Amino acid sequence: MSKDKDGEKKQITKPILKEKWKKAKARGDIASFWMLFPAVFMLIVVSIYPFIWIFRYVCYDYNGITSYYTGTHNFTRMLADTKFWLSVGHTFEYAALKILFIVPFALILAVLMNQKIKGSGLFRGIYFMPTIISTAISSLVFTFIFAAYNGVLNAVLRSMGIIEKNINWIGDKNTAMWAVLIVAVWGGFGNYMIYFISGMSSIPEDVYESAKIDGANGLQTFFRITLPMLSPMLKVILMLAITSAFKDYDSILVLTQGGPNNRTQVMFLYIYQLIFGTAGTTPQIGYATVLSLTASLIVGIVTAVYLFFARKLDDVI
Numbered sequence: 001m002s003k004d005k006d007g008e009k010k011q012i013t014k015p016i017l018k019e020k021w022k023k024a025k026a027r028g029d030i031a032s033f034w035m036l037f038p039a040v041f042m043l044i045v046v047s048i049y050p051f052i053w054i055f056r057y058v059c060y061d062y063n064g065i066t067s068y069y070t071g072t073h074n075f076t077r078m079l080a081d082t083k084f085w086l087s088v089g090h091t092f093e094y095a096a097l098k099i100l101f102i103v104p105f106a107l108i109l110a111v112l113m114n115q116k117i118k119g120s121g122l123f124r125g126i127y128f129m130p131t132i133i134s135t136a137i138s139s140l141v142f143t144f145i146f147a148a149y150n151g152v153l154n155a156v157l158r159s160m161g162i163i164e165k166n167i168n169w170i171g172d173k174n175t176a177m178w179a180v181l182i183v184a185v186w187g188g189f190g191n192y193m194i195y196f197i198s199g200m201s202s203i204p205e206d207v208y209e210s211a212k213i214d215g216a217n218g219l220q221t222f223f224r225i226t227l228p229m230l231s232p233m234l235k236v237i238l239m240l241a242i243t244s245a246f247k248d249y250d251s252i253l254v255l256t257q258g259g260p261n262n263r264t265q266v267m268f269l270y271i272y273q274l275i276f277g278t279a280g281t282t283p284q285i286g287y288a289t290v291l292s293l294t295a296s297l298i299v300g301i302v303t304a305v306y307l308f309f310a311r312k313l314d315d316v317i
Contacts, residue, residue, distance in 0.1 A: 057289045058289050058293070063285065087265045087266055091246055106195075114197055124193075127189070184248060196233065248268075253269055268292075
């Protein structure tokens with residue numbers, strides 16, 4: 001009897017599966033699956049699997065060749081690592097200053113470039129160009145600009161009478177962070193400018209024409225119309241700016257390598273130096289794994305806090 005029942009189930013199941021397959025094929029689900037499969041596969045291989053893989057070494061002293069179980073030593077070491085927590089503070093300082101300058105600067109340029117003036121398209125391309133240049137190459141160029149003795153910046157400032165003696169821009173702890181910020185703002189503002197311009201293009205021209213008829217000037221139009229209607233795009237740009245600022249380290253690596261005296265040392269630069277080893281030291285992948293998870297948690301908390309306040313602001317408005 002059980003065999004007969006199994007046979008009946010199979011006979012009923014096969015037509016149902018065929019019918020579901022036909023419906024899925026008609027809706028385009030099969031084609032969608034195969035189009036999404038390469039992206040999902042690469043996401044799993046490149047992002048998800050490595051993230052899971054690093055959990056293997058949180059309790060190990062691993063140098064890339066040999067590994068030794070150390071228990072909770074990596075966690076206790078992290079809590080007592082003043083250099084890491086100093087880099088966390090520098091990361092917050094760097095991120096706050098970068099966002100403070102880059103977002104308003106990109107917004108002002110976007111407003112100017114959105115005007116119907118001759119040559120605005122050319123200037124858009126020029127301002128966007130730094131974002132497509134390799135960060136390592138542009139940072140290397142800036143090391144020559146900021147050079148203490150034969151740098152272009154010192155030569156220009158001396159010729160203008162602003163300074164009397166050369167300034168060691170990336171070798172002095174008082175100016176190194178500002179030098180790094182200049183490079184960061186220069187390399188990223190064009191990207192946010194394009195986002196703002198795309199947001200402005202969705203604002204109807206009728207709104208501006210009505211404001212003009214009512215006698216609104218440029219500043220009133222910007223603060224009463226442009227800025228409020230840009231708020232959805234502004235929230236996205238701020239989230240991108242926050243996450244990218246907290247993860248920056250490549251330009252700092254080329255410019256200062258975290259110096260002078262760890263003044264520009266940020267979280268992910270410190271982790272990078274531990275993973276690959278610096279100044280002849282052996283890689284410390286196990287300990288760097290714990291720090292990378294902690295740094296990711298910090299970035300996630302900051303992003304969650306921002307999204308919480310952004311949602312609350314929407315409710316108020």
